[in-house]
Amino acid sequence: CRQLFRSPSMPTSVIRPILKRIDRPQDRDTPVKTKRRRSVAGTPGEEAAAEPVGDGETSGSFCHEEIENLLANDHRELIGDFSKAYLLQTVEGKHQDLKYISPEMMAAVLTGQFSSLIESCVIVDCRYPYEYEGGHIKGAVNLPMEQDVEEFLLKKPIVPFDASKRVIVIFHCEFSSERGPRMCRFVREKDRACNEYPHLHYPELYVLKGGYREFFPQYQTHCEPQDYRPMHHEDFKEDLRKFRLKSR
Numbered sequence: 001c002r003q004l005f006r007s008p009s010m011p012t013s014v015i016r017p018i019l020k021r022i023d024r025p026q027d028r029d030t031p032v033k034t035k036r037r038r039s040v041a042g043t044p045g046e047e048a049a050a051e052p053v054g055d056g057e058t059s060g061s062f063c064h065e066e067i068e069n070l071l072a073n074d075h076r077e078l079i080g081d082f083s084k085a086y087l088l089q090t091v092e093g094k095h096q097d098l099k100y101i102s103p104e105m106m107a108a109v110l111t112g113q114f115s116s117l118i119e120s121c122v123i124v125d126c127r128y129p130y131e132y133e134g135g136h137i138k139g140a141v142n143l144p145m146e147q148d149v150e151e152f153l154l155k156k157p158i159v160p161f162d163a164s165k166r167v168i169v170i171f172h173c174e175f176s177s178e179r180g181p182r183m184c185r186f187v188r189e190k191d192r193a194c195n196e197y198p199h200l201h202y203p204e205l206y207v208l209k210g211g212y213r214e215f216f217p218q219y220q221t222h223c224e225p226q227d228y229r230p231m232h233h234e235d236f237k238e239d240l241r242k243f244r245l246k247s248r
Contacts, residue, residue, distance in 0.1 A: 079204045080191075080198070080203035093207060094181070095181050100176075100208070102209055123139055123172070128144050130236045131233075135212070150187075154190055167204070176207050184205050184206075
């Protein structure tokens with residue numbers, strides 16, 4: 001279920017292996033609606049049919065015919081409102097109910113390689129303020145508390161001017177092990193609560209695998225300041241204690 005639609009900026013070297021994998025025998029008598037329903041339900045057969053692929057390079061292009069072929073044979077899991085397939089390629093992560101992207105895919109988004117399909121990408125840094133101030137991904141917003149993210153994302157939801165483009169949200173913390181995934185689930189839960197099913201303000205949510213700890217060494221130029229301050233820093237023990245009490 002983690003085969004994902006790619007932007008025209010992605011290379012043929014990455015997309016062709018995906019096309020080969022999805023080019024498998026199918027039940028010709030199965031209607032499109034039935035195939036889509038199985039994809040949404042996430043049946044074991046559907047999961048076995050669409051294995052995740054490894055990361056690839058994030059520059060180049062592929063032809064229109066290949067895009068059409070990919071869409072015509074799309075068996076991937078749909079985004080939260082079931083309107084379309086996930087755009088970004090995902091990788092295996094700690095929490096099976098969430099969609100993880102690699103640092104390479106994050107860098108591809110930051111360099112505008114999906115700009116023709118994404119109108120707004122919100123990067124939510126769920127670390128504590130002293131961690132964020134010590135170094136963060138450029139453009140990321142620091143929302144460590146649930147009330148912060150609810151105020152920022154749901155009080156006045158971000159709506160794309162171009163209906164054909166997407167608004168995606170990417171969450172992370174230091175390792176994207178607990179705080180980032182927890183915040184991602186919180187936003188989906190609150191979003192569901194204030195909309196009539198299956199409509200969502202933010203149907204496409206991702207978690208950055210490995211968090212800032214894994215992203216920073218590979219892509220320092222995308223960080224400001226170009227530094228990394230861990231949560232358990234010796235100089236910020238009191239700050240850590242204070243924010244942990246707040247988050248309870």
